[in-house]
Amino acid sequence: MQKRLPNALAAALLAGTLAMSSVGSIAAQVKAASDTPALPKVGDMAPDFTMNYFDGNDLKSVSLSQYRGKKNVVVAFFIFAFTGG
Amino acid sequence: MQALQHDQKRLEATDTQVLGVSMDSAFSNKAFADQIGVTFPLLSDWGGDVTRKYGIYVDKYKAARRVNFLIGKDGKILEEQVDKDAIDPTKIVDTCERPKLKN
Numbered sequence: 001m002q003k004r005l006p007n008a009l010a011a012a013l014l015a016g017t018l019a020m021s022s023v024g025s026i027a028a029q030v031k032a033a034s035d036t037p038a039l040p041k042v043g044d045m046a047p048d049f050t051m052n053y054f055d056g057n058d059l060k061s062v063s064l065s066q067y068r069g070k071k072n073v074v075v076a077f078f079i080f081a082f083t084g085g
Numbered sequence: 086m087q088a089l090q091h092d093q094k095r096l097e098a099t100d101t102q103v104l105g106v107s108m109d110s111a112f113s114n115k116a117f118a119d120q121i122g123v124t125f126p127l128l129s130d131w132g133g134d135v136t137r138k139y140g141i142y143v144d145k146y147k148a149a150r151r152v153n154f155l156i157g158k159d160g161k162i163l164e165e166q167v168d169k170d171a172i173d174p175t176k177i178v179d180t181c182e183r184p185k186l187k188n
Contacts, residue, residue, distance in 0.1 A: 039140040051128035054111040072101040081117035
């Protein structure tokens, strides 16, 4: 009996820790979902970005901010290359 | 993309730069651009950070929704088209040609 008690205690502690960590991960998932930005609306500032494209020789970097005060920009998100549209 | 290419001259005339974006690699996008005759850059959002920032990442497909944004010189969104509505960009081209945007 003297040996079993610590085992039971350890098992209880382990179960408690597991329960705590799963609650923690659920909380983290809920937080991640609410942190995902929503689609910006007309009138909102467009989030800045920097991305690359390949011009046939080199990778070139493009930022939205480089057009500020100079040009309007159409940013057209498409789903996958080599599909329609 | 081809529809925007078709309207490229009208867009250029209104001081408007077109940028395509997908989560493909820059090299896939270049091959795609060459295949369909697109002359504007197709940017690579490898990993999807920008797609997520714009709130249009679809977890199920691990890709972006189809969305067109028209962004003014001041950085504000002037027009947007989402999903099916984004296939025909006429509304965006028309907005670019409104007199107040021309200058």
